[in-house]
Amino acid sequence: MSVLLATSSFLDATAASRFAVVHTTSGNIGPYCAEGFELTYKNANNTTPFDAKFALDTGIAEGWCSFYMTYNDTGTNNWDHDLWAIWSATGNKLLSLRKEINSATFKIYWSNSTGTIQNTTVSGPSSGRYRWDIYWKIAADGTGQWTVYQDGVSYFSQSGQNNGRGTTMLDLRFVREGGTSGLLRVYSGIIIADEDTRNLNCVYQLPNGNGSLTAWTNSYTAIDEAGLDTTDFIYATADGQQETFTFPAIPAGVSADDPVFCRLRVSGIAASMGIEALCKSGGTLYNLGSVFAAGTSGIGKKVDITNDPNTAALWTVSNLDAAEFGFEAAA
Secondary structure (H helix, E strand, O other): OOEEEEEOOHHHOOEEOOOEEEEOOOOOOOOOEOOEEEEOOOOOOOOOOOOEEEEEEEEEOEEEEEEEEEEOOOOOOEOOEEEEEEEEOOOOEEEEEEEOOOOOOEEEEEEOOOOOEEEEEEOOOOOEEEEEEEEEEOOOOOOEEEEEEEOOEEEEEEEEEOOOOOOOEEEEEEOOOEOOOOOOEEEEEEEEEOOOOOOOOOOEOOOOEEEEEEOOEOOHHHOOOOOOOOOOOOEOOOOOOEEEEEOOOOOOOOOOOOOEOEEEEEEEEOOOOEEEEEEEEOOEEEEEEEEEOOOOEEEEEEEEEOEOOOOOOEEOHHHHHHOEEEEEEEO
16 A cells, blocks of 8 residues: 655646646645645636646556645636546546536536446535545446545445546546636645545645755755745755755644655756755665756656655654755766
């Protein structure tokens, strides 16, 4: 059982449009997230199947996804579009919550036992923040299932699904088309896992201090912003220079009994040198491998640290709180 994706930033998206922007207002984003992303108003009809797409490296036939959505765009002046949608590895939509054109009518669109898309009218969200947890199983023998929970309460369920539109779920998509300018559509706290997400929480934090290694130029204050700031950054001037940072403690609302999954994310340009990830745990420094090779660059590069390198076991909350994370310049 494992978490396959955990994020709260559109910078981690496989692809995103210019209408996805950073959002940091508390109460609109997940309770343990430093940022989420807002889909801003655009007056378009089916110009793209997504404004933000989060894809797995490999699709899975059975699993869960979870995310928060703040929805205040309750007007009826809109193009028909999916507030959220699950797509298969073959490029077919499997399940979505759709707002119908110029109305307040919402429908779940879903693939039935023959792979045909059906729809069912549901009660749409009113203004506020909602947590969605979605279970899917795609089976060749027609034993598949869709189950959707809104704030922990069953919202939609349908059984008998098969693989008529693809054998696996590959990505989660969000889109906004029309609506009322100035009203909110915010997403945050995204999790995709091959286990039940209802007891999982996405804790998305930014560095809050310099660690014990400070060889790079500039301090943590250059990289503690939400979103992407290309004018504020840290950099190394020589091969082998190391820089680590501290992070806020895991919030008290997250149980110490919950499994802890750590992901280090970095965006940057590595011209003459590459970047390797570091973790200092239990007083020992560990190199976690390459993030960027020399001469490459990218946004939202990730290093997953599923185990505490000091114990080789799953992270405990106390060990994660005490750890430092950072980077080493590599030729």
